[in-house]
Amino acid sequence: MPNKIKVGVIGAGAIAEHAHLMGYSKIPELCEIRAICDVNKDRAEEMAAKFGIKEVYTDHKEMLAKADIDAVSVCTPNKFHASQTIDACNAGKHVLCEKPMAINDEECEAMIEAAVRNNVQLMVGFTHRFYNYNQKAKELIAQGVIGKPFMIRVRFAHEGPYISWPAKSNWFFNKELAGGGALLDMGIHALDIMRFLVGDIKDISANLGTLVRTMEVEDNAICTVNFDNGAMGYLEVGWSSKSGILGIEVYGEDGSMVIDYSTPIKIYVDKKKIIGGPGWIELKDCTGGGWDAEMKAFIQSLQNGTPVPVNGFDGLKGVRLAMAAYKSNAEGRKVSL
Numbered sequence: 320m321p322n323k324i325k326v327g328v329i330g331a332g333a334i335a336e337h338a339h340l341m342g343y344s345k346i347p348e349l350c351e352i353r354a355i356c357d358v359n360k361d362r363a364e365e366m367a368a369k370f371g372i373k374e375v376y377t378d379h380k381e382m383l384a385k386a387d388i389d390a391v392s393v394c395t396p397n398k399f400h401a402s403q404t405i406d407a408c409n410a411g412k413h414v415l416c417e418k419p420m421a422i423n424d425e426e427c428e429a430m431i432e433a434a435v436r437n438n439v440q441l442m443v444g445f446t447h448r449f450y451n452y453n454q455k456a457k458e459l460i461a462q463g464v465i466g467k468p469f470m471i472r473v474r475f476a477h478e479g480p481y482i483s484w485p486a487k488s489n490w491f492f493n494k495e496l497a498g499g500g501a502l503l504d505m506g507i508h509a510l511d512i513m514r515f516l517v518g519d520i521k522d523i524s525a526n527l528g529t530l531v532r533t534m535e536v537e538d539n540a541i542c543t544v545n546f547d548n549g550a551m552g553y554l555e556v557g558w559s560s561k562s563g564i565l566g567i568e569v570y571g572e573d574g575s576m577v578i579d580y581s582t583p584i585k586i587y588v589d590k591k592k593i594i595g596g597p598g599w600i601e602l603k604d605c606t607g608g609g610w611d612a613e614m615k616a617f618i619q620s621l622q623n624g625t626p627v628p629v630n631g632f633d634g635l636k637g638v639r640l641a642m643a644a645y646k647s648n649a650e651g652r653k654v655s656l
């Protein structure tokens with residue numbers, strides 16, 4: 320068994336607690352959480368007590384200089400992702416940075432450059448890739464179960480930060496700290512899962528609005544995209560939805576697939592040759608995954624010296640698409656990547 324990976328976490332808010340600290344703490348045989356940092360000392364100490372972390376910092380640079388760690392999670396508001404990731408890379412630490420990777424293309428490029436120059440790995444937290452049903456969907460598409468995909472639809476929407484997501488600091492609605500609203504928050508997940516399941520996107524058209532809540536950034540977004548391989552897709556994301564349909568549909572020349580995010584999770588395919596049928600089939604063996612799987616995949620990549628499963632270029636492509644969507648909305652036209 321290779322040595323345990325020693326981890327530090329920058330930002331001790333909601334995602335740190337529920338995803339990163341929780342995920343790392345479930346694999347004590349693979350890693351050890353050595354240090355935590357938050358500008359809010361009380362919050363850092365609260366998380367240190369909850370997860371048994373010995374070292375607490377309020378300045379990430381001090382943590383990077385003093386703590387005996389191999390890797391960090393960057394779990395701060397979006398504005399700080401680039402500078403903190405670059406500082407960590409320059410200190411020789413591998414990084415798992417939360418999504419969106421940063422708030423513009425140039426920052427993402429600088430982060431990738433810092434990781435390459437320092438010979439460290441840079442992963443981006445596109446959690447939806449790690450849900451078992453999305454892994455299964457990708458596998459089935461690759462097996463040709465639905466034939467060549469020509470259309471994908473994604474809907475990820477909920478009531479938004481502070482209602483359905485218990486953020487610990489007041490930044491999600493601030494343009495300067497967040498960089499954008501529902502599109503940069505949930506839309507970036509939707510754009511990434513479209514790339515994951517269907518392929519790279521060549522152009523995007525967007526319609527953004529602040530429809531329900533009072534805030535500087537958009538609370539709803541619709542985008543349509545064209546893929547390099549000729550497929551088309553559309554997404555809807557929002558921060559103001561009560562209950563509704565959540566999930567992904569992929570339509571291929573030989574069948575359809577519905578990845579229903581409600582409970583229980585179901586995937587339906589309608590081609591009988593490979594997985595049985597005919598008609599719609601409920602796959603019951605593909606729940607689970609997500610944050611725990613994401614943290615484990617990061618740690619295992621570092622231990623094994625293999626590439627992380629979602630890298631800086633994936634993060635950059637997501638941010639590039641989101642920035643193109645903002646441009647499309649502002650200029651009222653389709654934007655090519």
Ligand SMILES: NC(=O)c1ccc[n+]([C@@H]2O[C@H](COP(=O)([O-])OP(=O)(O)OC[C@H]3O[C@@H](n4cnc5c(N)ncnc54)[C@H](O)[C@@H]3O)[C@@H](O)[C@H]2O)c1
Nearest residue numbers: 330331332333334357358359394395397417418486487488
């Ligand atoms: N992958 C996912 O599914 C997912 C879900 C939710 C949030 N996120 C992302 O996680 C990140 C954090 O979101 P959150 O919901 O945890 O927010 P949060 O407000 O709960 O936590 C942010 C924490 O960062 C701290 N902080 C602020 N500036 C700092 C600095 N300069 N140095 C150190 N600490 C600092 C704050 O005090 C706060 O405790 C965001 O980028 C968000 O987009 C990802």
